[in-house]
Every structure is written in C-alpha cells, then in structure tokens.
Amino acid sequence: MAKSLFWFRRDLRLDDNPALAAATSRDRPVFAVWCRSQLSGLNERQVRFVLAAVGALRTQLAARNATLSVLDGEPATAFCAAAMRLGASAVFCARALDPRERDIEKDVETALQTAGIRFVRVGCDAVFEPESIAALKQASGAGYRVFPPFYRAWRSLTIPPGVPPAVPDGADDTPGVLENPPGPPGMPEPTEAAAARALERFVTARAADYGANAEYPARNATSRLGPYLRFGLISARAVVRAVQERMNRSWTLEQERISMDAFLRRLAWRDFYLHLAFWRPRTVDEPLQEAMRGFYGANDERFFAAWRDGMTGYPLVDAAMRQLHMEGYVHQRAAIVAASFCVADLGLDWKTGRDHFLREMLEADPALCSGNWERLAGIGSDQAAYPRIYNPIRQAMLFDPQGGYVRRYCPELARLPTALIFAPWEIEHRRQTELGFFTPQSYPRPIVDHAAAASAFLRAYQEFRRKAMSVQGTPARRDVGRRP
Numbered sequence: 001m002a003k004s005l006f007w008f009r010r011d012l013r014l015d016d017n018p019a020l021a022a023a024t025s026r027d028r029p030v031f032a033v034w035c036r037s038q039l040s041g042l043n044e045r046q047v048r049f050v051l052a053a054v055g056a057l058r059t060q061l062a063a064r065n066a067t068l069s070v071l072d073g074e075p076a077t078a079f080c081a082a083a084m085r086l087g088a089s090a091v092f093c094a095r096a097l098d099p100r101e102r103d104i105e106k107d108v109e110t111a112l113q114t115a116g117i118r119f120v121r122v123g124c125d126a127v128f129e130p131e132s133i134a135a136l137k138q139a140s141g142a143g144y145r146v147f148p149p150f151y152r153a154w155r156s157l158t159i160p161p162g163v164p165p166a167v168p169d170g171a172d173d174t175p176g177v178l179e180n181p182p183g184p185p186g187m188p189e190p191t192e193a194a195a196a197r198a199l200e201r202f203v204t205a206r207a208a209d210y211g212a213n214a215e216y217p218a219r220n221a222t223s224r225l226g227p228y229l230r231f232g233l234i235s236a237r238a239v240v241r242a243v244q245e246r247m248n249r250s251w252t253l254e255q256e257r258i259s260m261d262a263f264l265r266r267l268a269w270r271d272f273y274l275h276l277a278f279w280r281p282r283t284v285d286e287p288l289q290e291a292m293r294g295f296y297g298a299n300d301e302r303f304f305a306a307w308r309d310g311m312t313g314y315p316l317v318d319a320a321m322r323q324l325h326m327e328g329y330v331h332q333r334a335a336i337v338a339a340s341f342c343v344a345d346l347g348l349d350w351k352t353g354r355d356h357f358l359r360e361m362l363e364a365d366p367a368l369c370s371g372n373w374e375r376l377a378g379i380g381s382d383q384a385a386y387p388r389i390y391n392p393i394r395q396a397m398l399f400d401p402q403g404g405y406v407r408r409y410c411p412e413l414a415r416l417p418t419a420l421i422f423a424p425w426e427i428e429h430r431r432q433t434e435l436g437f438f439t440p441q442s443y444p445r446p447i448v449d450h451a452a453a454a455s456a457f458l459r460a461y462q463e464f465r466r467k468a469m470s471v472q473g474t475p476a477r478r479d480v481g482r483r484p
C-alpha cells in the first residue's frame with residue numbers, strides 16, 4: 001500500500017476532518033505531520049495555544065502507537081525531505097483560504113510535484129467551499145461582497161454529513177521536538193475533547209437564549225468557540241450540524257429556533273470573511289471599498305496608548321480594551337464599540353486598531369479581524385453610505401444596563417451607582433473628589449468629546465468619499481483624505 005503524509009494546519013483534530021479521512025481511506029501508513037511555519041504571524045497567546053494543541057494531538061496519537069512529526073524550516077523543502085525520508089508518495093491536507101497560507105501551499109505543491117510526490121487538497125475550514133456559495137450568485141464575478149445575499153445563499157445549502165474520526169497510523173522514528181511552554185492564564189483547554197465539550201455546553205445551555213443574551217457582555221451567553229474554530233479543534237460544519245439538530249427537534253420552541261438561527265447567522269459571518277479573503281486577497285490589508293483606499297486615519301501615540309490601555313474615560317470602551325488585554329478575548333458588542341471609538345472618535349487608522357487586536361486576541365484571524373475592522377471603519381463590506389458610529393455611552397446603557405461588565409473590568413468605577421457609571425465625569429465635582437475620581441491614579445476624564453469627534457470624522461469621511469466618487473470610479477489619490 002502507498003504511504004502518505006497528512007499535513008495538520010488549521011484543522012488540529014481527528015473528527016470530521018475530510019482531508020484526513022481521505023488520506024487514511026486510501027493510504028497506509030499515513031504519517032501525521034505539523035510544520036512549525038504554522039506559528040509565523042501568530043501572537044504570543046496563539047503560539048502557546050497551538051503548541052499545546054499540537055502536543056495534545058501528539059499524545060492522542062502516541063496512545064495508538066502513532067506519531068506526529070514536527071517539521072522545521074521552509075515548508076516546501078521540509079515537506080519534500082520528510083516525504084522522501086518516510087517513503088511517502090503523497091501529501092494530503094485541507095486547502096487554505098487566506099492569501100498567506102495559499103502562497104505557502106503553492107510553494108509546497110510545486111516542490112512536491114517536482115519531486116514526483118502527489119499533493120492532494122480536500123475541503124477547507126469554512127462551512128462551505130467558496131465556489132459552492134459563489135455558484136449561487138446571480139451577477140457574474142467571484143464571491144459576494146455583501147453579507148445579506150451571501151447569507152441567503154449560505155442558508156440554502158445543505159451541510160454535508162459528518163466524517164467519522166480518522167487516525168493517522170504512521171510511526172516516525174525521528175518525529176522531532178515540540179516545545180511545551182506554559183499556556184497563558186485562563187487559556188481554554190487546547191484539546192479536541194474540550195472543544196467538543198464546549199459545543200455540547202453551548203447547544204444544551206446557551207443556544208436557546210443566544211438571541212436574547214448574546215449582545216450583553218456581562219452575560220456569559222456566547223459559545224466561546226472562537227479559538228477552537230480558529231485552529232480547527234472543532235469543525236465549523238460540526239457546529240452547524242449540532243445547532244441544526246437542536247433546531248429540528250419537535251419540542252424546540254419557535255423562540256428557541258429563532259435564537260439558534262441568530263447564532264448560525266453569526267457563524268456565517270466567519271465564512272463570509274474567509275470567502276472574501278479567498279476571492280479578494282487584497283482586502284485582508286486594503287479596504288474592500290476601492291473608493292476608500294486612501295482614507296487613512298492619524299497615527300497619534302497618545303490616543304493609541306489611552307485606547308490600548310483602557311484609559312479613554314469612556315467606561316464601556318475601557319472595559320473592552322482591558323478585557324482584551326487580560327483575557328485575549330473581548331465580547332463582540334464591546335469590541336464593536338471599542339473599534340468604532342478607535343476609528344471614529346480618536347481618528348486612528350483602522351490598521352492600527354486591527355493590528356492591536358491581532359496581537360492580543362486568542363482567536364485572531366487576519367481575514368475575520370480585517371473584515372470586522374473595515375466594516376466598522378465604513379470602508380469594508382457594508383451597503384450603508386456612511387459608517388455606523390457607535391455612541392459609547394448609549395451602547396453601555398443598552399447592553400450593560402446594570403453596569404456589570406464595566407464594574408468587572410474597571411474596578412475604580414465599581415462603587416458608583418449604576419445611573420452614573422457610564423459617564424462618571426457628570427458626577428458633580430464635590431462627589432468626584434469624595435469618590436476619588438479624576439486624580440492621576442484614578443479613572444481619567446474622557447480624552448475626546450464623543451459628539452464633536454464623531455461628527456468631525458463623519459465630515460472627513462463624507463468629503464473623502466465625495467471626492468473619490470467624483471474621480472469616476474478610479475481609486476482616489478492616496479493622500480486625499482489624510483486627517484491631522
């Protein structure tokens with residue numbers, strides 16, 4: 001029988017892994033391989049998480065007398081060398097959708113083909129293949145640019161059935177060394193079993209109320225599957241199947257179904273941004289809206305530091321940024337408000353904010369992060385004519401009405417009555433002094449006036465767009481909209 005290698009990439013699991021199943025159904029032995037180049041571009045938290053997840057996979061395979069080999073160096077050379085050393089005639093993997101990984105994949109393919117070794121790609125880590133969604137598009141051109149029609153197409157497709165767990169069985173005498181640094185505090189358990197448990201917890205305890213609770217950062221109401229999906233410790237298709245199975249139960253209430261539907265819609269955003277990066281690779285680093293490609297924000301160190309450190313004087317923004325720094329996670333609603341504040345109120349460039357999120361988030365993913373940032377900056381995938389600017393006080397009143405989230409991450413505000421917690425500067429001076437606010441050691445005054453800053457941003461934005469549009473659809477000059 002032919003020998004082959006299986007390349008673990010963003011799919012660090014055995015269950016529901018079509019590429020792995022394809023390899024093991026054809027060839028024996030199949031040698032499991034992971035390439036250290038997978039760590040490049042990841043932040044410190046992610047590196048630790050991935051190393052621990054690969055280590056756990058290694059232990060799982062060792063229990064079955066199989067190995068997981070660690071390849072060092074440039075992937076194309078490393079794969080050729082490993083295939084030859086182990087006598088493999090094929091390398092299997094799931095294909096990548098993001099531009100950086102696709103470039104690596106092409107190099108590996110070319111090198112293997114030159115060496116006479118087959119390179120077989122099966123599936124990808126989105127729920128649906130980009131081509132199967134794009135095929136439903138009425139207008140010509142690749143993939144959807146906006147979410148609503150994408151989502152209609154996404155919902156119209158049937159999820160393929162799950163693939164049973166497959167186990168590589170190759171035993172490599174020299175599998176290489178894998179370091180095992182301690183995980184960051186609070187890191188979710190980086191195993192496939194823990195991911196499956198998190199999904200089970202979500203579908204049994206939270207999915208039915210997701211629609212009602214997910215927007216409230218103080219409630220622990222979302223799935224927290226982000227890191228597991230990011231590195232493929234669980235398959236996105238398995239998540240959809242589990243939720244749909246609940247939805248289809250005869251005793252599931254209509255209200256619960258609507259709630260689960262809201263979750264699936266959220267999950268579809270992941271596919272949307274992954275597909276966008278596949279069809280339009282430039283948009284991972286440049287605005288999707290061609291007309292807005294020169295609309296830069298400022299690079300103000302003082303503003304950036306205040307935003308990054310959660311010291312803007314706007315409690316919901318500050319709670320979000322502190323949560324991000326402490327936990328490597330930020331609740332989505334809080335992230336939206338913090339990102340909008342960064343771009344619109346502080347006038348910082350969207351990439352400055354995006355890069356900070358990429359450095360901090362455990363589930364950071366260039367396609368998803370850029371997609372969300374561009375959308376919030378009004379330069380990405382949105383049909384609106386101008387960016388939605390989020391009022392940080394109003395958003396706090398709406399989504400953290402008891403102030404529980406703000407109190408958790410801004411302890412210096414914890415003693416304030418709820419009515420005052422979102423705009424502490426409005427407390428009359430004598431009480432501020434009594435409570436110890438607005439001293440250098442304590443909570444800062446707002447660094448900008450939201451209403452004034454947001455309207456200045458909107459004016460600059462509209463002016464830039466007007467000029468860009470008047471240049472007959474050609475991208476505007478790169479410096480037209482530079483703001484001070």
Ligand SMILES: Cc1cc2nc3c(=O)[nH]c(=O)nc-3n(C[C@H](O)[C@H](O)[C@H](O)COP(=O)(O)OP(=O)(O)OC[C@H]3O[C@@H](n4cnc5c(N)ncnc54)[C@H](O)[C@@H]3O)c2cc1C
Binds near residue numbers: 223
């Ligand atoms: C400015 C900004 C940047 C973001 N950057 C990232 C990122 O780099 N990586 C990342 O995984 N998510 C990102 N998100 C989306 C979202 O904040 C996280 O996916 C979510 O908070 C993870 O928590 P959860 O798993 O409990 O989410 P749930 O609400 O339970 O959602 C389930 C899954 O759906 C997907 N999802 C949900 N919302 C979105 C969304 N808006 N865009 C894309 N996918 C989504 C995620 O994979 C998520 O794990 C970003 C959001 C914002 C506003």
